[in-house]
Amino acid sequence: MSEPSDTSPFIQQRNLVDQVADYLTQAIIQRRYAPGERLSEVSLAGELGISRAPVREAARLLESRGLLVSRPRRGFFVRALEARELGDIFDLRLALERHAIEHLVKHYDTEVEKRLSRQVERMCEIADSGADEGARIEEDLKFHRLMFEATGNRRLLRAFEDLSHELRLCIALIGKTHEAPDSIAGSHWWLLEALKSGDARSCRNAIDYHIGVARDYVIQGVHEAQVR
Amino acid sequence: MSEPSDTSPFIQQRNLVDQVADYLTQAIIQRRYAPGERLSEVSLAGELGISRAPVREAARLLESRGLLVSRPRRGFFVRALEARELGDIFDLRLALERHAIEHLVKHYDTEVEKRLSRQVERMCEIADSGADEGARIEEDLKFHRLMFEATGNRRLLRAFEDLSHELRLCIALIGKTHEAPDSIAGSHWWLLEALKSGDARSCRNAIDYHIGVARDYVIQGVHEAQVR
DNA sequence: AGAGCAAAAACTGTCGACAGTCGGCAATCG
DNA sequence: CGATTGCCGACTGTCGACAGTTTTTGCTCT
DSSP states (O other): OOSOOSSOSSOOOOOHHHHHHHHHHHHHHTTSSOTTOEEOHHHHHHHHTSOHHHHHHHHHHHHHTTSEEEETTTEEEEOOOOHHHHHHHHHHHHHHHHHHHHHHHHTOOHHHHHHHHHHHHHHHHHHHTTOOHHHHHHHHHHHHHHHHHHHTOHHHHHHHHHHHHHHHHHHHHSOSOOOOOHHHHHHHHHHHHHHHHTOHHHHHHHHHHHHHHHHHHHHHHHHHHHHO | OOSOOSSOOOOOSSOHHHHHHHHHHHHHHTTSSOTTOEEOHHHHHHHHTSOHHHHHHHHHHHHHTTSEEEETTTEEEEOOOOHHHHHHHHHHHHHHHHHHHHHHHHTOOHHHHHHHHHHHHHHHHHHHTTOOHHHHHHHHHHHHHHHHHHTTOHHHHHHHHHHHHHHHHHHHHSOSOOOOOHHHHHHHHHHHHHHHHTOHHHHHHHHHHHHHHHHHHHHHHHHHHHHO
16 A cells, blocks of 8 residues: 555566566666667677577667667667757656646645655765765656656656656766765755745746756766767 | 558568558557457467567557557557546646747747648648548647647657557547537647747647647547447 | 778578466366 | 366467578779
């Protein structure tokens, strides 16, 4: 009741496709494959000790998530994001988040506010504990995921989750080196403040600023990484 | 060429996966498969005279587009939309279209306005010519697609195209019987009027009304179809 | 030595086959 | 007569293989 688990509570052996998809996702996010690099189905299947069929299906899945691109008769390539696409991605994110927060302030719920509040506390704790960046990014995304979940619109949530994969790809493009650890976590308090104020305009301003900062952070980071 | 022959649709020139995807999409939109119906890979492959591999990949593609759902070890089923999901879908559409029209009114371009204008004229012609509903729906979607295209944000366009497949599914749930032929086509003039006014608030009101009408139309239509 | 061409290697798209699993049906037990 | 259990058919998940295409390699000619 506390957690709505979509899957069965019992052990369900996951099929190879999902496992390969997770493996590839991690490999791409951790930059074990370079952007634009070609993925050979045969060698991948060989490395994993399986046949090509599950590899192909997993690759198709990642293609639909925007992590891979396929060219006919050429195979799959790790998606290489152009600088222009970064702006597009964050612009779409802005549209989604504006809609979500507008819904939340319209149908205010203390329970939702409490859940979001707990998540921000968690983010601050993790930031202070000096966890690696991957964990911090995940907790950040989780906060926003909670927002979309709280709207009750599953299709909206799905749109955000689809976008999340590309957001992780954006982050992955930046080198590991950078600062600003807990200020990012703390900045989410402002969103909650705006929500609690009950003013739609404040919420819009807050989310515009929040996403704008994130966008600038990523764009500048990628730019520096490309110059280097 | 528009109708797939019932006997044995010979598919052999393009990518098999894409062709099967198109074939299945048409079959679902035309309600040749009932919502919730199970799709057998073997029988489908047999009907099309091909092997299961392309069928599986095409089904995965349609799953990512929301036309099919897959249950592990059970196969693929035609997505059966709940009434609640209809609201979610149009709510997301509202978020996307608000964002698009806001962008267009901010970066006004007479060339864009001309293209949209031509499309509305075309829609009115088609409505007067008494074409079938499928064609009218496609032209309607094409108008909105032009809007997203004009924003220059490809990711936003992709989000709309993803949603378009589900919108077609919504329409397909309604029975063929209904009226309001050219009034829908003409209603798009109001969007153009709002755009030309250059007022962001007018645009937002116009798109809210436009999408709201479409949503109510679909929800009521599906409700009537279910009662019947 | 460099450019162009041809052969080969590698890869993808597609196919048929096998094994494990799921749902339905019938036989058995209470 | 109803509920349970074992069996059977059908189907999915996965595999290895073949054919056509693309890319690489190696050779020849200028």
